[in-house]
Amino acid sequence: MESEYTDLEQMMxxxxxxxxxxxxxxxxxKHAINDDAELKKLYRSWCHRAGYTEKYGFRDFCETYLEDQxxxxxxxxxxxx
Numbered sequence: 001m002e003s004e005y006t007d008l009e010q011m012m013x014x015x016x017x018x019x020x021x022x023x024x025x026x027x028x029x030k031h032a033i034n035d036d037a038e039l040k041k042l043y044r045s046w047c048h049r050a051g052y053t054e055k056y057g058f059r060d061f062c063e064t065y066l067e068d069q070x071x072x073x074x075x076x077x078x079x080x081x
Contacts (some may be wrong), residue, residue, distance in 0.1 A: 005046050008036045008039075011059055029058050 012029060019025035033040040047057040 001045075004042055005034050005049070008042055008046050009061070012058060013065065016065070022066070023058055025062060026058050 015029050016025040033043050047054050052060050
């Protein structure tokens with residue numbers, strides 16, 4: 001099951017990368033899970049395990065990812081100052 005969660009997270013990140021905004025990515029992802037019952041079931045399980053709500057899980061995951069990326073960039077920037 002853990003590898004399925006990793007695959008789901010990679011799918012979510014790929015959706016974000018291709019969409020370029022969280023709003024568009026969230027819309028695309030919601031369409032995908034509504035078209036695929038197994039994916040929706042996996043997402044529901046992932047949300048429960050990760051402590052996210054189904055309604056905001058994708059958005060919260062993306063925002064956390066983007067914040068982590070910004071923090072990493074800021075730390076690298078500070079190393080060169």
